[in-house]
Amino acid sequence: MKLIICVLLMLISTKDCDKNKAQLTSENVSEATTTESSNWKMQKGMKINYRAVTRGSYLEIWIEGDSIKYTSDNTLKAISTHQIPKEEKEDLMKLIDELDEKTLPDLEAPSIRHQFDGAAIATLEITNGEDSYRTVAFDHGNAPKSIALLVEKMLSIKTMFEKQ
Incomplete structure (x- = not known):
């Protein structure tokens, strides 16, 4: 029983971590895209x-x-x-x-x-x-x-x- 609870907790926590990581990554990408778009506009x-x-x-x-x-x-x-x-x-x-x-x-x-x-x-x-x-x-x-x-x-x- 303890083993099942531990596995469930690990799955839930990794899902939350992945979700937070994806959110941080998308924020960084959008910020970088804004900066790069202006530089791209001038350079390309x-x-x-x-x-x-x-x-x-x-x-x-x-x-x-x-x-x-x-x-x-x-x-x-x-x-x-x-x-x-x-x-x-x-x-x-x-x-x-x-x-x-x-x-x-x-x-x-x-x-x-x-x-x-x-x-x-x-x-x-x-x-x-x-x-x-x-x-x-x-x-x-x-x-x-x-x-x-x-x-x-x-x-x-x-x-x-x-x-x-």
């Missing part, structure tokens, strides 16, 4: 391109995976490439996660100085796999509110490497 085919052009100047910045490329050469012969530091990449990922790239074509430029050579014509394009979304033209230095922080972050990362 997402490209961000910022371009500011006027008659006398040219600036293009590409962010792809863990690297940033930029040039002020409109022939694209002199391109600088750097690895983005982990802290900067995390900040960039937060900004990207907050952005809905499908709304980019619908954004309105806050000013129109670019239409009469008062500012460089800037655009931001996000390519995610086969889908590509581009903003309308806006003034370099005066991006629409929803992308302003992302554009500023890209420019600050570029400036950080230029100073080195």
